[in-house]
Amino acid sequence: METDKWIEEGYKMAMEYAPKIVMAILIWIIGNIIFSRILKIVKKIMEKRDYDISLRKFLANMFYWTFKIILILVVLGTLGIETTSFAAVLASVGLAVGLALQGSLSNFAGGVLILIFKPFKIGDWIEAQGLSGTVKEIGIINTTLNTFGNQLAIIPNGKLSNDNIVNYSAEETRRENITAGISYDSDIKKAKEILLDIVTSNEKVLKTPEPQVMVAELADSSVNLSLRYWATNANFWDCRWYVIEEMKHRFDAEGIEIPYPHQVEIQKQG
Numbered sequence: 001m002e003t004d005k006w007i008e009e010g011y012k013m014a015m016e017y018a019p020k021i022v023m024a025i026l027i028w029i030i031g032n033i034i035f036s037r038i039l040k041i042v043k044k045i046m047e048k049r050d051y052d053i054s055l056r057k058f059l060a061n062m063f064y065w066t067f068k069i070i071l072i073l074v075v076l077g078t079l080g081i082e083t084t085s086f087a088a089v090l091a092s093v094g095l096a097v098g099l100a101l102q103g104s105l106s107n108f109a110g111g112v113l114i115l116i117f118k119p120f121k122i123g124d125w126i127e128a129q130g131l132s133g134t135v136k137e138i139g140i141i142n143t144t145l146n147t148f149g150n151q152l153a154i155i156p157n158g159k160l161s162n163d164n165i166v167n168y169s170a171e172e173t174r175r176e177n178i179t180a181g182i183s184y185d186s187d188i189k190k191a192k193e194i195l196l197d198i199v200t201s202n203e204k205v206l207k208t209p210e211p212q213v214m215v216a217e218l219a220d221s222s223v224n225l226s227l228r229y230w231a232t233n234a235n236f237w238d239c240r241w242y243v244i245e246e247m248k249h250r251f252d253a254e255g256i257e258i259p260y261p262h263q264v265e266i267q268k269q270g
Contacts, residue, residue, distance in 0.1 A: 024078040031071045039063060051115060059112075110161030111140040124169035125233075129155050168233065173206065175230050176240055180247060181222035183257040188215065188223060194250045195227045198243055204235040222259045 042063060046056045115138060120126050124135050126145070131153045133145035143160055145153040168174065182191050192213040199211040209230055216226035231239040251258055 020079050024075045027078055028071065028075050031067075031074070035067050035071070106158035107141045107156045110157035110159070111138070111142075113161045114138060114143065114157055115140075119165050120167045120170070124167055126168065127166040128160055129163060131155065171233075173230050173232055174236050175228060176236065176243075178227045178240070178243060178247075179216060180225045180227060180251075181219065181259060182225065182251070183221075183259045184223060186223070186256045188225070190254060191225060191251070191256050194254060194256065195225065195247065198246045198250060199227065199229045199239075202239060202242060204231060204239050204242075206230040206232070 039060065043056065043060060046059065051059075114120075120135055120138075122135050122138060126132065126135060131145060131147065133147035133151075133153055135143065136146050136152075137144040140157070142154045142156055145155065147153050180191070180195060182188070195213045196211060199205045200207075205211065206229070211227070211229035213225055213227050215223060217224040227243070229239070229243075248258070250256075
């Protein structure tokens with residue numbers, strides 16, 4: 001009799017839990033199949049968009065473990081196990097870690113955004129956070145620049161992603177604007193012709209768009225002319241240095257005066 005009772009209880013438990021176990025197994029198998037296909041699609045999208053390799057691995061791992069945790073909670077719930085406490089513990093742990101690593105997480109999130117949206121790439125010359133230089137490395141936490149003086153500058157990605165960034169290498173060409181001050185007694189028309197001749201005779205200065213010279217300001221002690229021209233990034237600084245030096249030589253040769261501050265000393269005899 002006792003044996004029959006145990007068999008009956010075992011049969012009831014089997015009938016009660018067998019469907020749940022079967023359902024949990026099916027959810028686990030089907031969930032993993034669907035997830036593996038989704039993960040492959042996500043990886044292909046990241047490869048197609050040329051995401052950084054380290055970012056690809058990180059996002060894939062994060063996606064993987066997030067799904068696994070969710071799938072495990074769903075399976076446990078299907079078996080009738082209370083998952084509210086598990087979710088509460090995970091939320092508490094996540095909140096504690098987030099508060100402890102608030103600054104680092106900000107830099108981490110900034111690094112992810114930079115690697116995804118790519119406002120600059122390695123080799124670009126950028127200006128940000130009061131620094132300018134060539135991008136040497138883009139990490140998850142920091143971005144490293146080589147400055148003009150060959151110093152190594154490390155900028156946290158949190159600040160970098162939330163502030164203005166000027167990327168001088170994003171476009172193939174750049175426009176320069178050089179201000180040339182001449183005295184009020186000098187011939188404005190002649191000075192403009194000299195400036196235009198300097199840039200149009202230089203092969204490195206682009207002919208299109210055309211260079212321009214205009215009167216920008218009637219200042220206190222000078223007439224300020226604005227010389228604007230375009231050059232490729234590779235030739236930009238060579239053109240600038242050439243124009244400034246040649247402007248001084250040509251103005252001196254043609255009698256165009258460049259005003260400079262004068263100090264007048266007045267002596268009073270008693």
